[in-house]
Amino acid sequence: AQSVTQLGSHVSVSEGALVLLRCNYSSSVPPYLFWYVQYPNQGLQLLLKYTTGATLVKGINGFEAEFKKSETSFHLTKPSAHMSDAAEYFCAVTRAAGNKLTFGGGTRVLVKP
Amino acid sequence: KAGVTQTPRYLIKTRGQQVTLSCSPISGHRSVSWYQQTPGQGLQFLFEYFSETQRNKGNFPGRFSGRQFSNSRSEMNVSTLELGDSALYLCASSFEAGDYGYTFGSGTRLTVV
Numbered sequence: 001a002q003s004v005t006q007l008g009s010h011v012s013v014s015e016g017a018l019v020l021l022r023c024n025y026s027s028s029v030p031p032y033l034f035w036y037v038q039y040p041n042q043g044l045q046l047l048l049k050y051t052t053g054a055t056l057v058k059g060i061n062g063f064e065a066e067f068k069k070s071e072t073s074f075h076l077t078k079p080s081a082h083m084s085d086a087a088e089y090f091c092a093v094t095r096a097a098g099n100k101l102t103f104g105g106g107t108r109v110l111v112k113p
Numbered sequence: 114k115a116g117v118t119q120t121p122r123y124l125i126k127t128r129g130q131q132v133t134l135s136c137s138p139i140s141g142h143r144s145v146s147w148y149q150q151t152p153g154q155g156l157q158f159l160f161e162y163f164s165e166t167q168r169n170k171g172n173f174p175g176r177f178s179g180r181q182f183s184n185s186r187s188e189m190n191v192s193t194l195e196l197g198d199s200a201l202y203l204c205a206s207s208f209e210a211g212d213y214g215y216t217f218g219s220g221t222r223l224t225v226v
Contacts (some may be wrong), residue, residue: 026201035213042115042222043119043203044192044203044217046215046216090156100169101148101156101215104155105155
């Protein structure tokens with residue numbers, strides 16, 4: 001069985017500061033990992049994904065994440081927060097195409113001016 | 114290219130009624146998955162269809178059902194609605210070529226009164 005843990009249900013950052021959202025997973029097989037963002041009353045938008053290859057993955061809107069197998073982690077970072085980054089972020093894992101995505105509980109990001 | 118389209122966006126139903134939600138995937142995508150999002154349980158997998166066949170099913174009661182048509186459009190049905198079925202229902206489609214490109218729709222917000 002797979003599971004995803006996101007540390008911190010709420011994170012507050014100042015505009016221009018580093019954004020760091022933590023995600024740890026458990027999976028009995030090599031995982032495929034995703035970060036999604038959700039704005040109010042919207043669906044989920046893919047920020048980035050790790051399937052194979054380079055462990056540092058760059059996504060949209062300046063976000064990146066690093067897959068660390070030894071730490072079973074896939075933390076999301078952005079060097080400089082913008083007001084438009086205020087949203088809820090979800091980490092997800094799956095083990096194969098067509099299999100379900102298992103989501104973490106989400107982290108809501110507040111950006112202070 | 115059009116995204117994943119879910120209709121209707123909002124729905125209010127009375128306890129005991131049934132409801133049908135619709136999802137039109139991105140053109141060319143053959144896999145459609147459904148998720149339920151609630152504040153208490155987060156994002157939970159309902160089921161996944163590929164080429165009109167249900168391949169995976171989550172842990173939901175039999176009141177939740179779905180189907181996929183030959184044009185890949187999918188519907189999900191919930192019978193005998195309960196208050197706890199109030200949620201955002203999200204549909205995701207993917208091409209199924211191994212790129213794990215799950216694209217989500219904006220969801221249908223179901224309120225059961």
